[in-house]
Amino acid sequence: MLKLPTPLAILAGLGLATCAVSHAAQSDGRWLAGFFGATHSGGKYSLPTRPEPLDYLNEGADRIEEMGAGVLKLWLNDQPSRNYPHFSSAPETRWPAVGSGTPYTSMAKLAAHPFYRAAISRPAFTTVSLVVTEFARVTWRDGLSATEAATVTAEMRELTEYLLTTYAADGKTFILQNWEGDNLLNLDQFPDTSTWRGMADGMIAYFKARQLGVEQGRAAVGAASTSQVWHALEINYNWAAARSGTISIPEEWTLLNCVVRDGYATQGLQCDLYSWSQWSAKAPGDEPRVIRGIDYMRARIPTGGPFGDRAMFLGEFGAIERSHYDAGATVHSANSDAIHADVSLNQFSFAWRCGLQRAIYWQIYDNGMREGLTFDYVNPVSKTEQEVSTTWLIRAPGPPTYPEFSYTTAHHRFASLMDCWLLEDDLTDFSLVHAQAGWTVSTTPQSFAPGTAARLSRATEAPAELVYRTEGDLVDFHVTAYLYAGIVSSTRLRGFTSVDGVTWSEPFAFKVLNSVAVDSAAPDWVRQFLGPDAAVPAGTRYLKIEIHDTGAIWRTQIGAVKVMSRGLPPAIATPPAPQLARTGTSVTLTASATGRGPLRYRWYRDGAFVRETRTPALTLDAVTAADAGAYRVEVGNFAGFTASADARVLVGASHFAAWQSGEFDAAQLAQPAVSDPTADPNGDGLPNLLAFALGRSALADSGTAPLETANVTDSGSTYLSLTFTRRAALDDVALVTEFADHPAGPWTVGGVTLASIADGDRLRVTVRDTVPLETQPRRFARLRATR
Structure with missing residues (x-):
């Protein structure tokens, strides 16, 4: 821990001499579409995307795909007709019976149903998150027996193997997770607090069994699959992010502490990923709660898994639009739409700035009903805006004001970002920068910068700069800065933009998006999230970040840079x-x-x-x-x-036109002297029509004679014979053998076929004359192609 450091102590801790740092090569970034997704489950209205028949699961998948998102989140359990009600009039879109006595007795078997296959197999979705509940019910509150644990493990393994083998060639990422673990643990419903530890331990055993099943499934399939399956544990109570009084149990009994943190420390529970169902920042001004919650969660999740200290994502985030309706209104307005969009996009912004794995919006269609209203899952009827909860990207109709469904502005703003590429530079090397000067690199961990791989500071008192170049237009950027003894970043860092990397804008101060002292033991160090002070000018392809601090060289540091730009099509x-x-x-x-x-x-x-x-x-x-x-x-x-x-x-190839089109390019086809049936472009004596019939090239020299003559004896007489190799199939061309006494003719069509031997798609043919050489010792033969 770094406690109230003196400048001398900081210098020693930072290792400010320039050093060579050895790390794994950095990725050059990721698509924002591969980061963002939406959930579809339990929707309360149907807005068909194409003619019948269309099942409701794939209706929602259509809607998520049309906005360009690359992450699809679905529910998979033994109640598919509740997750995806049958709004359609087509019986073939109705779910079959599931469970004992049916073909669908497990998660894997239901995942093989055509509705799931059609949605999951879409190339547009690179990640599919499945909220999974085993068909075999177990009771973990009183402890998980060995038999129950084995049952859970077996079903998770079966599903993992199924996904890895079925989508082996597709390169997909699957996340198998629970839904809102704090609501599942639900300790506030059990007044006897002496039972809580046992319940938490039972849940730890349950998640260990699920993790083991996924690991066994991965091991069984091995490298035979290009897809990946990960297991995630989701929490929804985040003490640091929540408003005071909104969590009804003590901090130490939230899932993040009593199961995730304590489960790892005491029982070795370590999942691949950890999800936060984030509903602490659904009002304007609350968005920084996302950052506080991420910091709090990262300090409590294990870091020894496949994703290290980046094993976190937002399994849910969103906003409730009716919280911002005009007073007394039952439907949305331009104002509520704008607030809903700003709150949603601000949450999303902090998610990518904090380097999370993914952020999944709740939902594409609203799944909730307003207080006092019910929904008939057996005979579902589409609900209106006035009847649902309003957590959505696409609204239900709200007649009479809004007789048709409508897209939220949040939907359009998310969709507008799906073609963006996000460069994420952890600064462990300079492989992602276009140019740089004046830096020293420190990889010494510091408590004021948790989870930071490297930090840059000036090597001398002169300014230091980083320059990034983008392939497409720059859209947004992020700088994580650490400032000592003062929080006015505008006097220490500044930015420049350029279209061509030659002529630069006037320097501008970064906008401070968030500022916090991460470590109370080092209160003089402040972490700031910085972004553009205004919309980035159109056509910008270069960003320069400069430290121009006039104070000590160590007191202003950069810990990460993220650059968002328009991606380019292939x-x-x-x-x-x-x-x-x-x-x-x-x-x-x-x-x-x-x-x-x-x-x-x-x-x-x-x-x-x-x-x-x-x-x-x-x-x-x-x-x-x-x-x-x-x-x-x-x-x-x-x-x-x-x-x-x-x-x-x-x-x-039995058609001359087919051969002609493949043999000649467009320019040659336009030249009759080259490509017409009677042309002989390679000068081998074979016009194109005959070259085609004999299976020879019109342009290249085959190196062998097309025709062979010989004298053959047949029935006691000697005859002139002609042998050639031809295409076996000739649909629009006929080959004609002719014989004559003189090259000038007259020529007589005819002859006797002595042999026709098949060799693949070719025939080796020998035809003899009908006039014996004993009666006419001088004979000639020729072969013609006709149409």
Whole structure:
């Protein structure tokens, strides 16, 4: 702990001599769409996205996908008809019976249902969070027996293995979590506090059994899957973030303390991830509670798991719009819409600034009813705005004022960020900066900067600067600064922006988003979250951060920088090439592209969507004439899609036009002297039509003679014969053998076929003359192709 340090003590602790720091290479960032998502469960109204039949689970998935979010959160338990009511009139969208005596007796078996498969398999969702409850009920309040623990572990393992194997090639991330653990533990409902420790221990055993199941499932599948499955424990009571009096149990009995912290210390409970259902900052001005809660939670969760000290995400966040309705109103207004959006976006801003794993909004459709109202899950009827709780991104209709559904401004503002790339620089090296000068790096841990991998301070009294360059326009940025003996960052740090990295803006002071002394034992050190003081000018591609402090070189430090910019769609490197195929064979179109992944590939034929693939290849099996057409691929990421040029697929190399289109490029096809049936572009004596029929190239020299003549004896006589190799299938071209006494003719069509031997898609044919050489010793043969 650093207690009221003197400048000399700080210098020693900081190790201010420039040092070489060895760390794992930093990632260059992540898509904001891969960070943000929305929940769909228990919605109380239906706003169909496409014609019947459409199940309600996938209606919500459609809505989340249309806003560009890459994270989908669903419920998976033995009550699917309550989680996803049957609003539809189509019987095929109704859930089947589940449980004992049905095909659906576990989480894994229900996850295999077509409704779940259709939603989860979408390439748009790179992360799927599932709130899971085992079908096999156990009682952990009185302690979890070995048999019960084994049952929980087995079902979690089965689900983990199912997800890893079913989506082995998809590169997805799955998070299996509980929902609001404090409400599950619910200690305030048990007046006898002497029972609380036993209940908490039972819950610890339960979460250990779930974690073990996920670990066993991962081990069983191993490296055979490109997908990942993680187990998360979710809390909803966060003492540091909550308003006074809103938590009805003592601090030490919140789940974060009695299960997460104590469970690790006493029983070795360590989950992969930890989620916070965050409802402490749902009013304007409360948003800094998010930061306080994150700091508090990070100090209590284990750090030895796969995500180290970054094992935290917001499993829920949001706002209740009707809390901001105009007085006496039952429907929203422009004012309530604006407040709802600002509160929601501010929470989200602090989530990415604090480096959380993900932030998932509650919900795409509202799932709650207003006080005194009920919902019929057996015969559900869509509710109106006046009937629901108003935690939403898409509103229910509110007649007569709002006869149709409406998108919140929060929805649009989140959607507008989904093409953004977030660079996250922990400053352990300078691999992510465009340029830098004047720094020294310290990796010595300090209590005033918990969880900070490295801190930068000036190497001399001269200013020091970091320069970041973005591929797309700069949208937002974040600087974590640590300031000693004073909190006026404007006199110590400043920023500059530029379009070209040559001409810079006037210096500007950063906006202080949050300022706090993290460690009470080091009160002179203040951590500040800094951002832009105004909207970033359009076209900005460079950001310069400068320390220009006139005081001691160690007293102003930078602990992290995050830069948000517009991402760029992929660029097509190699478009698909034209293809020829015989009916019944397979065709594979391939392409390559560059850009930030994960990349998606959408294939079209004659402008109509064919399908999306996860690799840059489209294979058409057993093609028919219906598969012929102009194909293009659109390669995309969260920033958008880029279309390739068309590549024509002609089904049947047995058609001259198909061969012609594949043999010549566009310029050659426009030149009759090169590509017409009678042209001979390589000068080998074979016009194009005959070259096609013989399976030879029009442009390259095959190196072998196309025709062979010989004298053959048949039935006691000698005849001139002609041997050639041809395509086995010729749909619009005929080969004609002709014989004559003189090269000038006349030529006679005919001959006797002596042999026709198949070799793959070729035939080796020998035809003899009908006139014996004994009667006409000088004979000539020729082969023609006709249409």
